[in-house]
Amino acid sequence: MTELLHLTEPALWAAALHDGAYTWSTRGRTLREEGFIHLSHPHQLPAVTRMLYGSEEIELIVLVIDPARLTAPVRHEAMTEGGEEFPHLYGPLPVDAVVEVRQWAARGHASE
Template sequence: MTEPLLHITEEPLWEAARGKGRYEMSTRGRTLGEEGFIHCSLPHQLAGVAQMLYGADDQGLVVLVIDPGRLTDPVRYEAVKPGGEKFPHLYGPLPVDAVVEVRPWQREEGETQ
């Protein structure tokens, strides 16, 4: 497996996806259909993404650990703004069998709310 991709989400959304066989939320409050892709992170990007999207409202979140080798749709690394850091974006639904681990989200010690 190459470096895993990560996606942070609300646990009930993930549980609902497991029943359908695919996950189709892009980011907080936005679907794959609305956004065109699913926002992902590399491990070193996750804390910043969690802070930006959820702030102090981070109870009940889980981190989906994705094996990119199990994806059937393309992943593109794109910057939010020109010259900025690139983030992985999955251009299609996330098959539940590509998720190799689900971790409860825990803020790193010393992170601010």
């Protein structure tokens, strides 16, 4: 299984656990605003972190998602023509599709 990942803040994940689904697309934008939830493959996560958070010191977690548990489609799409494709989830992320939550270390590696 290829891991699908989503980088987020602990408080947003805690709210999702209460609500039963995660509905944040990316930093500061909801699924409703964006139309999909931004996901990553493991090799893409360091660049995504730099792009969204820069050198900002903030606690982050990585949601590890089992694609077989998703109820909405995932499409791989490039931000620019011919660019690298990223996975996008076109619907809410059910909390039971998250099989692991990892701390994201500032040095750019998820801890196990």
